[in-house]
Amino acid sequence: MNKIRIFISICVIAFVVCIFLLNQESTRKTIKVWMQNELKLKTGQDFKIADVEFDFPRSIVLKNVTYENSKYGEIKAEKIIVKFSLVKAFLGSLKGGTIRLEGLSSEHSELAALPENIKTSILWNGTDGFNGDIILLESTKSEFPYSLNGGKVAVSLPNKESSLYTFTSTFPLVNVKDSLLSEVRANGVWNTDLNEGGCSVKAKELSTNGISLSKVSVETTNENHSQIWAYKISATGLYEDPFLIDFSGSFSPTLFQLDQFHLSSDAHSLQLKNPLVLQLRENLHVDLAYGHFILDKKEIVLSGNAGFDTVDLKFELPKQPFESTSVEQVPFPIMGILSGTLLLQGTFSDLQARVELNADTVSIDHPSLEKAALFQARLSGRLLGKTIDFQGELSDRNVNLFKVNGSCPVSRKSALLIEPSESDGMSIRLSGNVDISRYIHAFISTKCWMTGEASYVFDIMGPFHKPLLLGHAKLKNGGLESWETGTILHSIDGELLFTNDRISLKTLSAFDYQGGRIAATGAFDLSANKDYPFRVNLSLNHCALISLDDIEAVLSGDAIFSGDSKGATLKGEFAANELDIILTEKPSAINHNIEVIYKNQSVRELPPTQITKPGVDWPICFDFHVQNKGGIFIHSKELSSEWKGDVKVTGCATQPLLHGDFRVLNGDYLFNGKKFKISEGSISFAGDMSKETLLYVVGEMEIGPIVANVVLKGPLINPSLLFRSTPPLSQTEILSWILFGRGMGDITPFQGSELTQSINELKNSGGSNSTFLTRFKESLGIDRIDFHNGEGKDDKRSVQVGKYILPELFLGIKRDATSNRIGIEANVTKNVKVQAEVGDDAQGHLHLKWKHDY
Numbered sequence: 001m002n003k004i005r006i007f008i009s010i011c012v013i014a015f016v017v018c019i020f021l022l023n024q025e026s027t028r029k030t031i032k033v034w035m036q037n038e039l040k041l042k043t044g045q046d047f048k049i050a051d052v053e054f055d056f057p058r059s060i061v062l063k064n065v066t067y068e069n070s071k072y073g074e075i076k077a078e079k080i081i082v083k084f085s086l087v088k089a090f091l092g093s094l095k096g097g098t099i100r101l102e103g104l105s106s107e108h109s110e111l112a113a114l115p116e117n118i119k120t121s122i123l124w125n126g127t128d129g130f131n132g133d134i135i136l137l138e139s140t141k142s143e144f145p146y147s148l149n150g151g152k153v154a155v156s157l158p159n160k161e162s163s164l165y166t167f168t169s170t171f172p173l174v175n176v177k178d179s180l181l182s183e184v185r186a187n188g189v190w191n192t193d194l195n196e197g198g199c200s201v202k203a204k205e206l207s208t209n210g211i212s213l214s215k216v217s218v219e220t221t222n223e224n225h226s227q228i229w230a231y232k233i234s235a236t237g238l239y240e241d242p243f244l245i246d247f248s249g250s251f252s253p254t255l256f257q258l259d260q261f262h263l264s265s266d267a268h269s270l271q272l273k274n275p276l277v278l279q280l281r282e283n284l285h286v287d288l289a290y291g292h293f294i295l296d297k298k299e300i301v302l303s304g305n306a307g308f309d310t311v312d313l314k315f316e317l318p319k320q321p322f323e324s325t326s327v328e329q330v331p332f333p334i335m336g337i338l339s340g341t342l343l344l345q346g347t348f349s350d351l352q353a354r355v356e357l358n359a360d361t362v363s364i365d366h367p368s369l370e371k372a373a374l375f376q377a378r379l380s381g382r383l384l385g386k387t388i389d390f391q392g393e394l395s396d397r398n399v400n401l402f403k404v405n406g407s408c409p410v411s412r413k414s415a416l417l418i419e420p421s422e423s424d425g426m427s428i429r430l431s432g433n434v435d436i437s438r439y440i441h442a443f444i445s446t447k448c449w450m451t452g453e454a455s456y457v458f459d460i461m462g463p464f465h466k467p468l469l470l471g472h473a474k475l476k477n478g479g480l481e482s483w484e485t486g487t488i489l490h491s492i493d494g495e496l497l498f499t500n501d502r503i504s505l506k507t508l509s510a511f512d513y514q515g516g517r518i519a520a521t522g523a524f525d526l527s528a529n530k531d532y533p534f535r536v537n538l539s540l541n542h543c544a545l546i547s548l549d550d551i552e553a554v555l556s557g558d559a560i561f562s563g564d565s566k567g568a569t570l571k572g573e574f575a576a577n578e579l580d581i582i583l584t585e586k587p588s589a590i591n592h593n594i595e596v597i598y599k600n601q602s603v604r605e606l607p608p609t610q611i612t613k614p615g616v617d618w619p620i621c622f623d624f625h626v627q628n629k630g631g632i633f634i635h636s637k638e639l640s641s642e643w644k645g646d647v648k649v650t651g652c653a654t655q656p657l658l659h660g661d662f663r664v665l666n667g668d669y670l671f672n673g674k675k676f677k678i679s680e681g682s683i684s685f686a687g688d689m690s691k692e693t694l695l696y697v698v699g700e701m702e703i704g705p706i707v708a709n710v711v712l713k714g715p716l717i718n719p720s721l722l723f724r725s726t727p728p729l730s731q732t733e734i735l736s737w738i739l740f741g742r743g744m745g746d747i748t749p750f751q752g753s754e755l756t757q758s759i760n761e762l763k764n765s766g767g768s769n770s771t772f773l774t775r776f777k778e779s780l781g782i783d784r785i786d787f788h789n790g791e792g793k794d795d796k797r798s799v800q801v802g803k804y805i806l807p808e809l810f811l812g813i814k815r816d817a818t819s820n821r822i823g824i825e826a827n828v829t830k831n832v833k834v835q836a837e838v839g840d841d842a843q844g845h846l847h848l849k850w851k852h853d854y
């Protein structure tokens with residue numbers, strides 16, 4: 001028992017002596033110097049340790065450790081605490097330990113957010129490996145850009161039975177600056193006998209700078225003591241559109257080779273045609289051998305060299321055909337030959353660039369463009385210092401359609417990232433000449449034909465975020481033909497002035513082919529917050545603005561056309577110098593349903609017959625008054641008339657509203673070959689022209705002993721027709737005189753049948769339809785058709801057709817079974833009629849008919 005007590009006492013005394021000796025200043029200084037030398041020997045770097053403190057046998061504390069010569073400047077740690085059991089280490093039963101760094105700090109901007117504490121713990125598992133939290137960051141500074149959370153690493157060391165180093169690791173979350181990885185798994189193996197091995201790293205997701213990757217896989221292998229490692233990398237991702245990337249090759253300390261590269265998305269693809277080799281030279285200088293890529297079927301060649309801080313690279317686009325049919329924004333095919341180069345030279349802090357892009361024999365497959373039109377395009381630019389200089393042109397047959405040159409100051413965010421300067425001003429000039437008739441209809445959908453020579457010059461100055469625009473555009477010898485209004489103008493000359501956010505229509509003048517003139521001035525405000533308001537002053541002088549098959553209008557007056565992006569209004573006073581309206585019969589509408597079957601129609605798409613037409617995007621409304629200064633002429637196949645009156649037009653273009661009255665001055669109405677003089681008439685407008693317009697016209701003609709009147713009245717789209725006479729007669733009797741020139745008692749049975757049918761048609765349709773016989777006569781261009789039965793034994797059945805060549809002169813042809821006869825009938829006076837007739841046998845008859853009513 002005494003021996004045990006003596007042994008314990010000796011151990012306690014030894015322990016106390018060790019603590020005392022280890023904490024002596026001289027001892028701590030000796031150990032501090034030894035540790036500084038060891039750190040320099042192992043790392044080649046200088047570390048300064050202010051003091052060493054022992055908590056025997058649990059830990060060693062290094063105080064105020066400074067790393068002075070790092071590329072990030074000076075890095076300090078208030079304490080580095082190394083914890084492990086010295087006794088277990090002495091006895092060989094050590095199972096683990098921890099290293100903890102406290103009070104980390106740095107003056108460098110990238111390390112200013114260092115965590116306050118870093119802890120590393122290693123738990124040994126027997127003699128063949130260890131696992132545990134390799135790095136555990138404990139910090140209140142959440143902005144620190146590096147972290148491994150909840151990681152686990154297992155390492156197997158070589159032993160007598162195996163010469164393999166192996167490791168496996170998993171990390172639920174890894175944060176490296178702006179990159180975040182989840183579910184990271186890494187494993188590797190190295191054979192010390194064969195000096196070969198490999199490793200792989202896989203991650204479920206990786207997010208960095210707006211790019212999202214998934215199924216990330218990185219693999220590398222080395223065989224047979226070689227310094228060359230093979231690698232293979234693949235991932236799927238999302239950056240605006242989904243994409244797939246995979247590439248492979250090999251690398252060594254002095255060589256990097258890319259053998260296969262493929263990047264594809266729904267819209268684009270990039271692949272490597274020939275291997276790309278990077279050779280490391282002295283002073284970290286890299287030579288880039290010939291690299292041949294294919295981008296969307298376009299070949300790109302890459303060559304050059306780069307150093308640690310310098311670059312000399314050339315991107316070349318060899319001459320090759322291109323076609324724009326795959327570009328959704330281009331509505332028609334564009335084809336040509338494309339070539340270009342891009343040079344990058346200088347240091348990364350002051351990178352210079354030159355670019356040149358050429359497009360030759362460019363043709364546009366559009367029906368409005370001449371097939372012979374071949375375009376050439378040139379664009380070149382240079383980045384020098386903090387300025388980009390550029391120039392370019394687009395020409396056709398050596399005519400400069402578009403030319404640009406200028407300079408733009410920039411600010412450098414990084415070697416390859418530049419942005420327009422916010423303070424310095426740019427200077428850009430745009431100019432060109434355009435033959436409107438050759439190009440406008442290919443790029444602008446219009447319902448008119450335009451010609452003329454346009455020229456323009458624009459200057460853009462000032463800072464990029466608030467540019468100043470100055471310039472002008474001119475049109476000379478222009479022409480316009482509108483297919484909707486029939487307007488034909490020539491000698492169009494005009495000039496537009498551009499001043500920042502305002503466009504002024506300085507002058508615009510044009511002439512029609514009758515000597516009329518139109519002129520305009522105005523201004524357009526390009527302020528988006530004001531909905532782009534505009535105002536155009538119009539002046540017309542005997543100008544034929546409307547010249548269609550059914551209407552022709554010659555107007556004079558002044559008007560204002562104003563509005564904004566939401567709509568416009570035409571307001572003014574016009575005088576109708578001439579207004580001709582031709583009334584045409586519209587074809588009959590189909591009055592029954594037609595079944596339409598759409599082949600290859602998707603069940604999810606509405607048939608075109610069920611698609612609702614879109615509303616008017618830009619409504620135009622009216623508020624103008626038209627005064628009658630000349631005659632208003634209204635014509636049709638039966639009507640020839642002159643009117644006077646005024647009308648006010650309101651509403652919008654989709655449904656104009658008219659208010660006013662027209663009164664007839666004179667005119668004729670042709671009914672059944674007889675010309676009626678219009679004695680009175682009016683047209684009253686009260687809103688919707690098709691619904692609220694009333695017509696009243698009275699035609700008068702003296703026929704035999706009566707004066708017949710044809711009255712047309714009612715809505716414009718469906719007026720009614722009635723008859724009256726002096727002396728008063730029945731409708732049937734009046735119609736008999738109008739149709740056949742005689743009363744009901746003097747007409748043939750066939751004429752009586754036609755008269756009855758005409759009366760029925762007029763009753764049923766209000767005069768809108770015609771009988772078969774009427775349509776037959778109209779198709780032949782005749783006014784009368786009569787069928788006669790013979791009265792005696794020798795008289796034969798005959799048919800007579802004829803036409804009024806003058807209001808009182810009728811020319812007819814009669815045909816029976818054996819002969820032809822031609823006759824003429826003239827009304828000499830009210831009661832006297834002369835008839836003359838001659839036949840094939842040259843025998844003629846002359847009749848003088850006199851009639852008197854008692």
